[in-house]
Amino acid sequence: MTHAVSLTDVRRTFGTVTALDGLTWSAPLGRVTAVLGPNGAGKTTAVECAVGLTRPDSGTVRVLGTDPATAGADHRARVGVMLQSGGLPNGTKPMRLLDHLARLYADPADVPATARRLGIDTFAGTTVRRLSGGQKQRLALAAALLGQPEVLFLDEPAAGLDPHGRLDVWDLISELRSGGVSVVVTTHSFEEADRLADHLVIMSAGRTVAEGPVAAVKQGRSLEDVYFELTRTGRP
Numbered sequence: 001m002t003h004a005v006s007l008t009d010v011r012r013t014f015g016t017v018t019a020l021d022g023l024t025w026s027a028p029l030g031r032v033t034a035v036l037g038p039n040g041a042g043k044t045t046a047v048e049c050a051v052g053l054t055r056p057d058s059g060t061v062r063v064l065g066t067d068p069a070t071a072g073a074d075h076r077a078r079v080g081v082m083l084q085s086g087g088l089p090n091g092t093k094p095m096r097l098l099d100h101l102a103r104l105y106a107d108p109a110d111v112p113a114t115a116r117r118l119g120i121d122t123f124a125g126t127t128v129r130r131l132s133g134g135q136k137q138r139l140a141l142a143a144a145l146l147g148q149p150e151v152l153f154l155d156e157p158a159a160g161l162d163p164h165g166r167l168d169v170w171d172l173i174s175e176l177r178s179g180g181v182s183v184v185v186t187t188h189s190f191e192e193a194d195r196l197a198d199h200l201v202i203m204s205a206g207r208t209v210a211e212g213p214v215a216a217v218k219q220g221r222s223l224e225d226v227y228f229e230l231t232r233t234g235r236p
């Protein structure tokens with residue numbers, strides 16, 4: 001197995017909206033894959049299919065060689081996910097939440113160390129409801145790391161973070177890769193993709209319009225130029 005994640009000819013519709021229209025891409029093992037694409041391109045839907053939150057209408061999804069739609073708890077423990085919506089319970093405090101979540105795993109990460117790494121110790125006494133957007137983001141990222149996943153999906157992990165927070169998250173992702181974790185990051189940031197990614201996927205209207213190692217996709221051009229050329233079709 002050379003791919004941590006592979007989507008092949010995946011189709012997913014919501015009523016009359018076609019979110020994924022024969023989507024095909026894969027994320028190499030032990031590497032950082034950045035998935036870019038305009039709003040509505042289907043990035044979040046692709047991640048939701050990969051983590052088994054939604055089922056494709058057709059096509060094949062494999063994560064660590066397993067179909068996430070039918071996978072059991074053993075498989076799910078190997079996969080971490082941080083979605084944009086967060087879904088954090090409002091009434092609890094950060095450390096309590098992390099302690100609770102850590103108990104769901106057989107071999108959890110060290111909670112105080114994970115919290116310190118993301119600066120959560122500085123707002124540990126504040127209830128989730130009162131946290132800033134960036135603080136919630138850090139907490140959601142910590143929660144995704146607790147199971148020491150082999151594959152980690154991060155949906156816009158640095159969106160809304162201040163410049164220090166962004167650097168912290170980027171350092172963390174680089175460290176995870178050094179530790180052999182396969183990371184899939186959806187992002188709107190060319191800087192983030194340029195700094196972090198080994199492998200690039202550019203999506204548009206539910207399809208892949210470019211995919212490959214960063215240098216192969218860019219071919220000596222800026223990522224921004226390549227992106228606009230491939231995704232501006234139909235725009236004024």
Ligand SMILES: Nc1ncnc2c1ncn2[C@@H]1O[C@H](COP(=O)(O)OP(=O)(O)OP(=O)(O)O)[C@@H](O)[C@H]1O
Pocket residue numbers: 014017018019037038039040041042043044045046
């Ligand atoms: N549960 C749903 N019900 C109806 N439509 C949906 C649902 N989920 C996604 N869609 C639609 O599918 C399309 C793809 O959405 P998706 O959130 O996957 O895009 P995205 O690339 O992640 O966008 P963004 O960059 O804005 O986060 C959009 O048109 C969206 O409105």
